[in-house]
Amino acid sequence: MRQPLIYSLLLHVVVFTVAYFGVPALDPDMLPAEAPVVVDIVTVAEKTNVPSAGAKPKPTAKPKPKPKSEAERTPPPPPLPPVRPEARPPEPAPESEVAKLVPPKAKPTPVVRPEKAEKPTPKPKPPPKSAKPKPKPESKKKPKPEQKQASPNAFESVLKTVEQLKARPPKTAGKPEPKQSESALESQVANALSRSPEPYDAGLPVTMSEIEAVRRQIERCWNLPAGAKDAEDMIVSIRVEMNIDGTPRTAVVTDRGRMRVDPFYRAAAESAVRAVLNPRCHPFTLPREKFKRWKTMTLVFNPKEMFGT
Amino acid sequence: MIVGTLCLIQTSGLKRWKPLAAVAIWLVVVGLATPAASDLRIDITRGVVQPLPIAVADFEGSGEEASRLGRDIASVVAADLERSGLFQPVDPKAFIQARPSMETLPRFGDWRVIDAQALLHGRVLFLEDGRLRVEFRLWDVFAEQQMAGLAYFTAPNNWRRIAHIISDAIYKRITGEDGYFDTRVVYIAESGPHDRRVKRLAIMDQDGENHRFLTDGRTLVLTPRFSPTLQEITYLSYTGGAPRVYIRNIDIGRQEVIGDFPGMTFAPRFSPDGEKLIISMAKDGNSELYTIDLRTRAKKRLTFSSAIDTSPSYSPDSRQIVFNSDRGGSQQLYVMDADGSKVRRISHGKGRYATPVWSPRGDLLAFTKIQGGKFYIGVMRPDGSGERLLTEGYHVEAPTWAPNGRVLMFFRQEPIRKDGGGGGSRLFSIDLTGRNEREIPTPLDASDPAWSPLHP
Numbered sequence: 001m002r003q004p005l006i007y008s009l010l011l012h013v014v015v016f017t018v019a020y021f022g023v024p025a026l027d028p029d030m031l032p033a034e035a036p037v038v039v040d041i042v043t044v045a046e047k048t049n050v051p052s053a054g055a056k057p058k059p060t061a062k063p064k065p066k067p068k069s070e071a072e073r074t075p076p077p078p079p080l081p082p083v084r085p086e087a088r089p090p091e092p093a094p095e096s097e098v099a100k101l102v103p104p105k106a107k108p109t110p111v112v113r114p115e116k117a118e119k120p121t122p123k124p125k126p127p128p129k130s131a132k133p134k135p136k137p138e139s140k141k142k143p144k145p146e147q148k149q150a151s152p153n154a155f156e157s158v159l160k161t162v163e164q165l166k167a168r169p170p171k172t173a174g175k176p177e178p179k180q181s182e183s184a185l186e187s188q189v190a191n192a193l194s195r196s197p198e199p200y201d202a203g204l205p206v207t208m209s210e211i212e213a214v215r216r217q218i219e220r221c222w223n224l225p226a227g228a229k230d231a232e233d234m235i236v237s238i239r240v241e242m243n244i245d246g247t248p249r250t251a252v253v254t255d256r257g258r259m260r261v262d263p264f265y266r267a268a269a270e271s272a273v274r275a276v277l278n279p280r281c282h283p284f285t286l287p288r289e290k291f292k293r294w295k296t297m298t299l300v301f302n303p304k305e306m307f308g309t
Numbered sequence: 310m311i312v313g314t315l316c317l318i319q320t321s322g323l324k325r326w327k328p329l330a331a332v333a334i335w336l337v338v339v340g341l342a343t344p345a346a347s348d349l350r351i352d353i354t355r356g357v358v359q360p361l362p363i364a365v366a367d368f369e370g371s372g373e374e375a376s377r378l379g380r381d382i383a384s385v386v387a388a389d390l391e392r393s394g395l396f397q398p399v400d401p402k403a404f405i406q407a408r409p410s411m412e413t414l415p416r417f418g419d420w421r422v423i424d425a426q427a428l429l430h431g432r433v434l435f436l437e438d439g440r441l442r443v444e445f446r447l448w449d450v451f452a453e454q455q456m457a458g459l460a461y462f463t464a465p466n467n468w469r470r471i472a473h474i475i476s477d478a479i480y481k482r483i484t485g486e487d488g489y490f491d492t493r494v495v496y497i498a499e500s501g502p503h504d505r506r507v508k509r510l511a512i513m514d515q516d517g518e519n520h521r522f523l524t525d526g527r528t529l530v531l532t533p534r535f536s537p538t539l540q541e542i543t544y545l546s547y548t549g550g551a552p553r554v555y556i557r558n559i560d561i562g563r564q565e566v567i568g569d570f571p572g573m574t575f576a577p578r579f580s581p582d583g584e585k586l587i588i589s590m591a592k593d594g595n596s597e598l599y600t601i602d603l604r605t606r607a608k609k610r611l612t613f614s615s616a617i618d619t620s621p622s623y624s625p626d627s628r629q630i631v632f633n634s635d636r637g638g639s640q641q642l643y644v645m646d647a648d649g650s651k652v653r654r655i656s657h658g659k660g661r662y663a664t665p666v667w668s669p670r671g672d673l674l675a676f677t678k679i680q681g682g683k684f685y686i687g688v689m690r691p692d693g694s695g696e697r698l699l700t701e702g703y704h705v706e707a708p709t710w711a712p713n714g715r716v717l718m719f720f721r722q723e724p725i726r727k728d729g730g731g732g733g734s735r736l737f738s739i740d741l742t743g744r745n746e747r748e749i750p751t752p753l754d755a756s757d758p759a760w761s762p763l764h765p
Contacts, residue, residue: 101444101458103414160743161697211351222356227715227741228486229670239348267485270449274426275356277451297349305354 159226159307206286206293214284222275224303225268232307234268238299240276244291246283251276254298272301358742360397361483363390364425364450367401368443369408370433378468379433382443385472386429386479388516389490392738393480393716394745399425411446420450427456429479441465445475447482457482469518470764477763489711490515493761494718495533495542495559496736498522499754510544512559515711515760517750523559532576532707535761538583542759543567545575554588556603568601568608576619581627587611589619598632598649611649622674623647624667624691631655631665631674631691642676644691655693664707667691669762670714673741677706677719686719688741699743704734712762715741718749720756 225231237254253259253269260266275281276299286294365387368379390396401407405419409430420428431445444460457478461471470491477488498511510523510530524530524546533544536556546555546564554577557564568574572592579586584603589596598611598621612618616636623630631644642656642665656662660680667674668688678685678698684705687698704722711718722734733754739746749758 099444099460099462101446101460103446103455103458159697161699206349211349215351215353218351218353219355220357222353223359223361224356225484226358226744228484229672229714262485263481264485267483270452270483272353274449274451275353278426279421279451280424294349297351299351299353301353301356303354303356306356 206290210286214286217281217284218275218299221278221281222301223271224306225264225271228264228267230264231268232304234265234303236265236269236272236301238269238272238276238301240297240299242284242286242291242295242297244288246286246288247279248276248282248284268301268303272299275301358744360391360395361426362399362424363396363427363429363479364399364404364420364423365390365401366404366407366409366428366430368431368433368445369411372435375433375435378441378465379431382431382433382468382472382475383429385469385516386476389473389476390479392516392747394740394747395480395484399423411444414453415448415450417448417450417453420448426450427479427483429475431475435465436462439465441468441471443468443471443475445478447479469514473514473516486715487713487763489713489716489760489763491764492712493519494736494749494758495523495535495761496720496751496758497530497533497756498751499734499756500526510542510557511751511753511755513751515749520752523557523562532757534578534759536579536583537581537762541583543577543579543586545577554586556586567603568599568606570599570608576621578622580623581625587621587623587630589621591617598630611645612652613649618643620664622665622667625669625671629667629691631667633663633665642674642689642693655691656689656696657693658696666708666710668710668714669712672714675708675710675717677708686717686739688717697743699739699741700737700746705737707757709758709760711738711760717741718758718760720758722756 225234228234238251239254240251241249243249251273253273255265255269258265259269284294365383367376367383370376370379387398391398403423405423406416409415409428411430411432415428415430426449428448428450429445431443434442434444436442440462441464442460442462445458446455447457448454449456459475459478461474463471473491476490480486480488480490492515493512494515495510495512498509499506500509501507507526508529508531509526510533511520512523513520529547531545531552533542535542540560541556541558543554543556545552547553548555548564548566552573552575553570554567554574555564556567567577567586568588570590572590574588574590576589577586578588580600586601586603588599588601590599595615596617596619597613598618600609600611601607602609611621611630612632612634614634614636616634618632618634618636621630621632628647629644630647631642633640634643635641636643637654640661640663641654642662643652643654645652655674656676658678658680660678663677663679665674665676672690673688674691675686675688678687683701684703685698685701686705686708687696689696699717700719700721702721703724705719708717708719710716716738718736718738720734721737723732725732734756736749736751736755736758737746738749749755
């Protein structure tokens with residue numbers, strides 16, 4: 001009679017022990033110490049959620065080229081910058097002497113363009129092209145790549161070698177073809193993405209496809225400091241505050257200290273800022289409705305990939 | 310985390326209340342601030358390599374003479390920048406604001422519209438003492454900030470150098486790297502028929518201006534090299550019949566033979582401090598490397614092998630020497646310590662390697678490579694890795710570095726006859742990236758260029 005009771009008690013003890021401590025690990029070596037894995041959480045929406053291609057923010061909102069009257073813009077000529085009343089030595093030195101010029105007028109450091117008032121228009125309409133004040137035709141003139149540079153792929157590796165050049169000719173008959181078809185494919189994909197049949201929902205976070213679109217816009221305007229020493233290691237982070245129309249309001253290099261001491265870094269950082277501020281690559285195609293999410297952005301420029309190292 | 314801290318506060322005694330409250334408040338502040346850290350972040354990993362559009366406006370000047378100088382200076386600067394391949398001067402016809410004033414801010418909108426990312430303008434003034442004052446301002450058009458503003462004082466006939474100095478200042482400000490426009494090039498000017506070639510030493514500015522001959526062509530001269538102290542060059546000359554290494558003062562025009570060697574001396578090059586010469590000396594079919602102290606004339610032998618060792622070049626820190634040798638069976642590149650120890654082979658590719666030159670920046674070696682009947686100009690790291698061939702041709706040879714280690718000059722000869730004859734040789738420059746190959750105009754055929762350091 002007592003035996004079953006003892007069994008029952010033992011069994012209960014075992015069950016409680018297991019429940020409390022868990023099953024003993026038979027081979028403790030099997031479980032290595034857990035190393036924390038750093039994971040970047042990126043929002044990828046289930047459905048593509050991009051405003052239609054034509055839906056650029058209304059350019060009518062920015063009468064850019066001549067926003068100010070002449071009087072406003074041209075500050076009264078201040079007394080010529082203190083170009084040091086440099087002590088002129090009586091004997092004219094054959095070589096040149098140098099004096100520093102101070103800018104005519106102290107400017108607040110980062111460019112601050114007036115934030116534009118948000119238009120109540122619920123849906124941006126495709127812009128009537130003609131409304132854009134067209135500057136002189138000459139302005140179309142793009143920096144033409146010299147000589148051999150007329151390459152079909154602007155993003156090809158920064159460093160050229162003769163061997164690469166030589167490797168190409170065999171396929172030369174239709175030289176640019178493969179690359180063009182690649183870019184054609186890209187544009188097809190972009191088209192397909194932008195022609196998403198799903199209705200656009202502004203409540204969702206900024207998606208990978210939207211980020212990718214902005215990335216492509218900026219990449220077109222980022223002129224790499226190609227041949228500089230250690231150029232591949234110049235990683236520049238820029239904090240951008242945005243206007244609601246998708247234009248950047250301020251762009252500030254995060255590492256100001258290094259800017260001051262390292263001229264190579266300063267050059268790289270300035271090239272990145274120019275990429276952000278270049279009007280050819282604005283406005284960024286970000287959904288106006290998600291403005292809160294992209295009001296400030298951090299752009300990290302890392303050229304390593306381009307050097308193929 | 311904040312909740313946790315608050316619980317802790319509740320469970321702790323009153324004594325601890327104050328410091329913990331401070332911690333809690335700090336955490337709340339940090340907690341509230343954290344959304345900023347989760348800002349939208351975009352990684353840009355690709356870009357383009359295009360010249361930077363820069364607007365170079367004519368420098369203003371009061372009076373006809375000053376205006377003309379202003380135009381000339383602007384055009385020299387624009388040409389310098391354009392030739393570097395890193396800048397694309399915007400056509401002045403497109404300018405909306407033709408002449409920005411030195412006293413006021415430029416109308417940045419007008420420059421943005423025509424696609425200029427940088428703007429250069431300036432002014433030329435004649436001072437009472439007859440000197441020239443040339444000032445300029447460089448603007449970042451997008452950021453609407455002055456990037457540089459300098460004034461120079463000089464003699465009026467020095468305007469071309471001032472233009473090059475301004476180009477250097479702009480180049481340095483925008484690329485972070487020293488410029489190379491205020492430099493000269495010495496080279497061998499060639500003329501006459503193939504079998505009676507006349508070779509003369511010639512010197513010119515890096516853009517081909519101010520060209521003049523240093524020798525009259527009666528004796529053969531080869532392989533000129535600039536001294537880092539600028540006023541001197543060293544070269545091989547057949548003065549007196551035997552090939553010997555000479556040093557010549559460019560300004561005075563006096564030349565003197567270096568060293569008293571039993572054999573033929575050639576392939577001279579200065580050490581980075583300009584105090585020594587490193588040369589090859591050939592005797593009985595074997596050539597070895599020597600250094601000569603230019604003050605004491607003391608000689609020191611560096612290599613001891615039965616092979617041909619030649620074309621030595623110092624690293625910019627003077628601690629190593631690269632040279633070429635056929636000690637391994639074929640002509641390859643070797644690096645050794647400056648005292649001749651620790652010789653190691655660095656080139657391992659197919660073909661032969663010649664004329665190595667250490668970059669003034671220290672990060673690369675340039676060389677000529679001969680493979681499969683073709684010549685190449687290439688670069689590699691001092692350990693032999695990362696070989697890249699920049700250009701090729703029937704005959705391309707003798708690379709020389711611009712003082713900033715960014716651009717190479719070499720000569721190229723392409724035959725017009727099937728036997729390889731005909732076709733003059735010309736000087737070319739090429740960017741380290743393999744882009745932007747340009748011919749340097751010379752009045753005669755040209756070979757063996759040597760780039761000077763920046764004017765002091």
